[in-house]
Amino acid sequence: MTGILLLEQSLNSLQFGLMLFLLAAGLTLVFGIMDMINLAHGSLYMIGAYLMATFTEATGSFWLALPLALAATALVGAALEVALLRKLYERDHLTQVLATFAVILIANEVVRIIWGNQSLMLNAPHGLTGPVTLPGGMQYASYRLAIIVVGAAVAIALYWLVTRTRMGMLVRAGASNREMAVAMGVDIRRLFTVVFALGAALCALAGAMLGPILAVQVGMGENILILAFVVIVIGGIGSIRGAFVGALLVGVVDTMGRALLPLGFAKLFSPQVASNLGPSLSSILIYVLMAAVLFFRPQGLFPARG
Amino acid sequence: MNRLALAALVAIAFPWALHAFGQDFYISFATRIFIYAIAAASLNLVLGYGGMVSFGHAAFFGAGAYMVGILAAEGVTSLWIAWPVAIALAALAALVVGAISLRTRGVYFIMITLAFAQMMYYVFVSLKAYGGDDGLSLPGRSSTGVGVSLSNDFVWYYLVLALLATVLYLLHRLIGSRFGRVIEAIRENETRASAIGYPVYRFKLVCFVISGAIAGLAGALIANQTSYVGPTLLHWVQSGTLMIMVILGGVGRFWGGPVGAAVLLLLEEIFSGTSLLGAYALHWQLPVGVILLAVVLFAPQGISGAFAKRSQ
Numbered sequence: 001m002t003g004i005l006l007l008e009q010s011l012n013s014l015q016f017g018l019m020l021f022l023l024a025a026g027l028t029l030v031f032g033i034m035d036m037i038n039l040a041h042g043s044l045y046m047i048g049a050y051l052m053a054t055f056t057e058a059t060g061s062f063w064l065a066l067p068l069a070l071a072a073t074a075l076v077g078a079a080l081e082v083a084l085l086r087k088l089y090e091r092d093h094l095t096q097v098l099a100t101f102a103v104i105l106i107a108n109e110v111v112r113i114i115w116g117n118q119s120l121m122l123n124a125p126h127g128l129t130g131p132v133t134l135p136g137g138m139q140y141a142s143y144r145l146a147i148i149v150v151g152a153a154v155a156i157a158l159y160w161l162v163t164r165t166r167m168g169m170l171v172r173a174g175a176s177n178r179e180m181a182v183a184m185g186v187d188i189r190r191l192f193t194v195v196f197a198l199g200a201a202l203c204a205l206a207g208a209m210l211g212p213i214l215a216v217q218v219g220m221g222e223n224i225l226i227l228a229f230v231v232i233v234i235g236g237i238g239s240i241r242g243a244f245v246g247a248l249l250v251g252v253v254d255t256m257g258r259a260l261l262p263l264g265f266a267k268l269f270s271p272q273v274a275s276n277l278g279p280s281l282s283s284i285l286i287y288v289l290m291a292a293v294l295f296f297r298p299q300g301l302f303p304a305r306g
Numbered sequence: 307m308n309r310l311a312l313a314a315l316v317a318i319a320f321p322w323a324l325h326a327f328g329q330d331f332y333i334s335f336a337t338r339i340f341i342y343a344i345a346a347a348s349l350n351l352v353l354g355y356g357g358m359v360s361f362g363h364a365a366f367f368g369a370g371a372y373m374v375g376i377l378a379a380e381g382v383t384s385l386w387i388a389w390p391v392a393i394a395l396a397a398l399a400a401l402v403v404g405a406i407s408l409r410t411r412g413v414y415f416i417m418i419t420l421a422f423a424q425m426m427y428y429v430f431v432s433l434k435a436y437g438g439d440d441g442l443s444l445p446g447r448s449s450t451g452v453g454v455s456l457s458n459d460f461v462w463y464y465l466v467l468a469l470l471a472t473v474l475y476l477l478h479r480l481i482g483s484r485f486g487r488v489i490e491a492i493r494e495n496e497t498r499a500s501a502i503g504y505p506v507y508r509f510k511l512v513c514f515v516i517s518g519a520i521a522g523l524a525g526a527l528i529a530n531q532t533s534y535v536g537p538t539l540l541h542w543v544q545s546g547t548l549m550i551m552v553i554l555g556g557v558g559r560f561w562g563g564p565v566g567a568a569v570l571l572l573l574e575e576i577f578s579g580t581s582l583l584g585a586y587a588l589h590w591q592l593p594v595g596v597i598l599l600a601v602v603l604f605a606p607q608g609i610s611g612a613f614a615k616r617s618q
Contacts, residue, residue, distance in 0.1 A: 094359065102596070106592055283428040294417070
């Protein structure tokens, strides 16, 4: 019984961690290379989820809508970068916070005007609605398994992109020393736009994949944004590898805390108190983890700047 | 100085003028602005003068508010007990958070203060005995014990106004004092300040604790203002809003906090009222966001900075 529970929660941890990684990867690159605090990253996640809902309804197919939503969100991201964020790179962090906070307000309202106040329901694609039986006889939701597969595939693709391609080399050069990269002739403006569009597409992917599990609603970006920040600070700002490890760590702590802490407390307190304490304590645990990492390794686990 | 006297006069006459026109609602609204002005001024002390970008100031604001709420729930409604305890608790929280966070700097300081604020947010969410997610309703405003009831909005307005004036006066003295000069010197160049022989860490920590205590006072006031405390008072969006107020008003400018608080709350009030925009008032965040963006692009020093430049 406990073995199956542990396995199920491990898969849930992996699924949540991989989705967090999609969000954190774009955020850490924008933060690391452009030295830009982008609070509006969560808004791109929200826009991605909404576009996904619209395209799914228009095309009638989840898998047809997915690339459309990714491309459209990437366009939105690129437009945002060219129109506004580009003007903010030279400004201090406080100004960036104010400007991107304003973008959150605007994005939330525009979404409300276009799609209305009601939260949207996104259905899992056909054939992935039921549970599957894993080796060992465990039942697990097939859609969650699909999320893990997609997340893992994207993580591997990103790893290949960053470590094996010319663009990845430029990205790494920009993250570790921006001035030097410019001096070596890197067209940093175009690189920024491309990186931002890529980050936006990853946001959309996370929003689209999580849509059927969570509700698609205004404000969905704000809570997960802070978790993504926690991930990149734990991992080390600008480091894709750090974002990956940080995301999995946060995914495990959050999911396991929610599932296992109430069981532990059940021995100490009444069941009601235990089930109340579990979720908040696991949320607190995430921030304790982050504070501890910052205290002992102020640059995060995998510092990008050498 | 003349302008200050004029502002004071307007603030004192304000409730009577509103009362004469039967607009008593705006007395309570003005009181809310004063309370957020205190909170924003406290953040501006660490953010603007100390150069410490605290993204968790709502923690101290919320701690002060919750202390008043919890004491009221336990039957302690006396202002003379509840408010000092609220301020002391906020100061203590600032001491603990500051002692750990001030070892980091830059972006990491921003994130670690945020982390502590989120921890406290979830602590209060988990306090089911005191409302948990739903928060806690207070039976009424604190009792003064001297025969004056704070539930009268006029009395309450003048008390908060007097507290705002006191806090601003004390902050003015603090910033002009030797302590304030050292704090600004540390902001400008920490290495040099420490080379001259100032214990940089201790100065920053004291500054952080003072700021936390003032934020706690503002929290105690907001709990009284609305007769309600809830975890949203500590949510990161609240920390962000306080920060927006300071940036909007002018970072490191004396009137930055109060001006930013007044402008942001006024913008919200104007655009969320149906009198101006009718049915579109539902979407008040849109014009507010556009105006914030305009300030970023066209008034880099904030509003009080833009006015100071023009008058020079």
